[in-house]
Amino acid sequence: MSHETESKFQNTTGHVWDEDLQEFNNPLPGWWLWTFYATMIFAVVYWVFYPSWPIGKTFLKGINTIEYVNDKGEKKSSSWNTRALLLQDMNEASKAQEKWVSKLAATPFDKINTDPELKAFVVSAGKVLFQDNCAACHQSGGQGKFNFAPNLTDDDWIFGGSYDAIQQTLVNGRHGIMPAKGGNAALTDADVTALANYVLSLSGEQANAASAEKGKELFAGAGVCFSCHGADGKGNQAIGSANLTDKIWLWANVPGAKSADEKVAAVKEVITTGLNRGVMPVWKGRLSDEQIKLLTAYVHELGGGK
Ligand code: HEC
Ligand code: HEC
Known part of the structure; x- marks a missing residue:
């Protein structure tokens, strides 16, 4: 038996178990052996260049x-x-x-968009700065929050969406103030209701026509609304009096109202109490001129620019 098996396999170690279980003695594959040698050479080279073995309380630091x-x-x-x-x-x-920041400082606003790399820098670095300083109020995407801070991603600007206007907003801050009843304490509740109906009609909301008609007169007369909001109700960006003819509301809770009456009540509430709520902080001194320029370009981009 043992004789038979030996003749079948030449390269065995000669060991036989259980009469037919044998051990081969084939050479290791060449690729394996050379890889093995290469790892040894690599290890030695590595020890010479990089920190490796501990020696007492210190270690071999390597010549690199x-x-x-x-x-x-x-x-x-x-x-x-x-x-x-x-x-x-x-x-x-x-x-x-630093290289991009100084490039931005040297580039006029209207040339930023002609340099795709600079524009990419504005978007990415501006986003980080916005998250750190502005998102707490304007939310992370700049979409704003009702009764708190305006949306910066739409094309509707309270104080203006030009580069200059945005930069001014950042440098000096903003604080739009509207006196209670537009400053005319003599306005009655019926007057305020009429004004609310008129304001709602300006933005195409359902309103009591007769009341709105009376409101129109008050708006241009005793209500002195026109002096800030303009005769057409479109607002004045220099003082940040809202445009009352669009469907964007920041303070009067028209979007949250469930009925026409609730809408009137929401606008009445703002007219009666006036507005002194939102304060856009001053950033001069808190951010560098370069950072303000970066954020101006970033916000301009967010709002589609003007
Ligand atoms: C404390 C909250 C707060 C923080 C922080 C804040 N804002 Fe404002 N921001 C406001 C409010 C409120 C207004 C609206 C002021 C008003 O209508 O009187 C505003 C207005 C603006 C406007 C004018 C929008 C328009 O329609 O004209 C811009 C632009 C703006 N913020 C950008 C920024 C940027 C950029 C930062 C970060 C550097 C920032 N804001 C940080 C609250 C904030
Ligand atoms: C002294 C200037 C001034 C006068 C007068 C004035 N407003 Fe305003 N009004 C403002 C400003 C500024 C704002 C925006 C405040 C802000 O964004 O913080 C505003 C906002 C409003 C809003 C809120 C718009 C929104 O987005 O929610 C309504 C409604 C409004 N005014 C109606 C009136 C009516 C009606 C009158 C007349 C009785 C009037 N205003 C008189 C300055 C004025």
């Missing part, structure tokens, strides 16, 4: 060095280590950022 600028802005050189590598990476990233 790395240059970086530390937290204090000093240029340093040290043996290779991941902390220095991170500092070096951050340095390069902020240098790249």
Whole structure:
């Protein structure tokens, strides 16, 4: 039996178990062996260049060095280590950022969109700055929040959507104020109802026609509404008096009203109490001129620009 099996397999170690179980003695495949040798050579080279073996309380640092600028802005050189590598990476990233920031500072607003790379920088860096400083009020997409802060993504601007107007808004802040009853305390409740009906009719909402007719007179007369909102009710961006002819409401809860009566009540509430609610903070001094320019371009882009 044993004799028979031996003749069948030449390359065995000669060991036989259970009479026919044998061990082959074939050479390792060449590709495997060479890969194995290569990993050994790689390991030795690696030990020479990079930190490797512990020696007492320290370690073999390797001959590879790395240059970086530390937290204090000093240029340093040290043996290779991941902390220095991170500092070096951050340095390069902020240098790249600086390059774009100074490019933006030197580019007039109306030329930004002609440079696709600069525009991409405005969108990405502007988004980060917006999240950090503006999203708390204007929400992360800039869509705003009723009775709190205006939507910046639509084409409707309270204070103006030109680059200049947006920049002014950021630099000096904004605070639109409307006196109670437009400043005429003598207006009766019926007068205010009439004015509310007229204001609703301006934006195409359902309104009591007779009342709105009376409101129209008051708007242009005793109500002094026209002095801020304009004779046509379209508002004045210089003082941020809302355009009353569009369907966009920031303070009067017309969108949330369930009936025509509730709409009248919502507008009446604003006219009766006046407005002194929303304050857009001043950013000069809190943000750099470059950051304000960046955000101006970003917001202009959000709103489709003017
Ligand atoms: C504390 C809340 C708050 C923060 C923070 C804030 N805003 Fe405002 N923002 C407002 C309010 C409220 C108004 C409307 C003021 C008004 O109507 O009187 C406004 C108005 C604006 C307008 C004018 C919109 C128009 O239609 O004319 C722009 C542009 C604007 N904000 C941009 C920004 C940017 C950019 C930032 C971040 C740097 C920012 N805001 C941070 C509350 C805020
Ligand atoms: C002194 C200027 C001034 C006068 C006078 C004035 N308004 Fe206003 N009105 C404003 C300003 C400014 C706002 C926007 C405030 C803001 O955005 O913070 C406003 C907002 C409104 C709104 C809210 C619009 C919205 O988006 O929700 C209504 C409604 C309104 N006014 C109606 C009237 C009527 C009616 C009169 C006349 C009785 C009147 N206003 C008189 C300055 C004025």
